[in-house]
Amino acid sequence: MNETLDIRFLLVIRESESLLAASRKLGLTPSAVTQRLQQMEKKLSIRLLDRSARQLRFTDEGEFLCLRGAELVEQFDSLLADLQERRSGFVGKLKINAPFGFGRQYVAPAVAAFQRLHPEVEIALSLSEQPMVEVTDRFDVVIHIGELRSSNLVCHSIAANRRYVCASPAFIEQHGLPEHPDNLTTLPCIALRENNEDVTRWHFTRARKTLNVRIRPALSCNDGSVIRQWACEGHGIIMRSEWDVADALADGTLIRLFPGWKLPDANIVALTHQREGLPARTVNFLRFLKDQFATQPPWRQ
Structure with missing residues (x-):
């Protein structure tokens, strides 16, 4: 147990910019940190830190001890967690x-x-x-x-x-109600960028018919709340998850388009x-x- 405490002590020093910063993290005085470090070096008969450097610099032996010691501490913590988990x-x-x-x-x-x-x-x-x-x-x-x-x-x-294609009443009043997914190619659309996916290709199905529409987004963003807000303000058509637009569809803030066509579930x-x-x-x-x-x-x- 004492050995793991010593390794944890050394790892805190390694993560700090100075012995003073390490002492603050450890809740000890700088002299107490230095004294404990000297005791470890004496016990191991190895110099762990090069004190001649302006910044903290570990010796090769000190780096080796930190590297292997961190692995041992992680294994020890995992062992204790497993023991506790068996209990509760x-x-x-x-x-x-x-x-x-x-x-x-x-x-x-x-x-x-x-x-x-x-x-x-x-x-x-x-x-x-x-x-x-x-x-x-x-x-x-x-x-x-x-x-x-x-x-x-x-x-x-x-x-x-599910996924729905939606637009605001103001957008529909300005551009008209699109009757077919193909109309999306000539209308302002809004795309959500996520997971490095192709977000400009919208895939529709109806009965046994499939349709791929390539949109040209007037606006795009990596935040779903932003593109929903843009759609509610009438800036374009969005494809969004049911969980995000169900309330807006219920209160009429957004209107679902192409209800006869189905998008891939999400x-x-x-x-x-x-x-x-x-x-x-x-x-x-x-x-x-x-x-x-x-x-x-x-x-x-």
């Missing part, structure tokens, strides 16, 4: 990634509610405009909306969600790195999400 099943860290809009409106409240039920679980929620691009950061759960491209991740269904899914062997906190969070949305998604109530 609801402890440890849970890292979640979700898209900005859906994450703010639906995932964030669900995360807070889950953590309230299980206060020993530490949850870190990250919102991103490109969650599928940043998945390499090893999140425990990634919330994704829409088609899942080629991926090694495991998909867990959370909720059904179902809500949760992605994990494996199906088996997930920690209890992850399994129960996925179950909690499904209970929140699957029976009757809030955007359909």
Whole structure:
């Protein structure tokens, strides 16, 4: 145990710009930090820091100890987490990634509610405009909306969600009500840029007929709330998820276009790195999400 404390102490110094900054992080005096460092060097018979440099600079041996020590500390923490999890099943860290809009409106409240039920679980929620691009950061759960491209991740269904093409009453009054998706090629459209996808190709189906329309967006943005606002203000036609525009369609702020044509569904899914062997906190969070949305998604109530 003492060895892991020494390694943690050394890692704090390595992450700091100076011994003074390290002492502040550790809650110790600079002299106490220096004394403890000297004790470690004496015990190991190795010089860990080059004190002749103006800035903190570790020796080769010090760098080696930090590198291997960080791995050992991570393994030790994982071991303790596993032991605690065997006891209660609801402890440890849970890292979640979700898209900005859906994450703010639906995932964030669900995360807070889950953590309230299980206060020993530490949850870190990250919102991103490109969650599928940043998945390499090893999140425990990634919330994704829409088609899942080629991926090694495991998909867990959370909720059904359609896509609609919409415009405001003011836009329709100015440009007329388009009767066919082909009309989109000559009308101002608004595109949402996300996950490095081709956002200018809108795919429609009706019965057995398929239709691909290439729009030329007058406006585009990487934030769904912005393009929705632009559409409500009459700047163009948008294609948006049902979860985002259901309220606007209900109160008449937006009007659905081409109701006889269907766009690809954009179902809500949760992605994990494996199906088996997930920690209890992850399994129960996925179950909690499904209970929140699957029976009757809030955007359909």
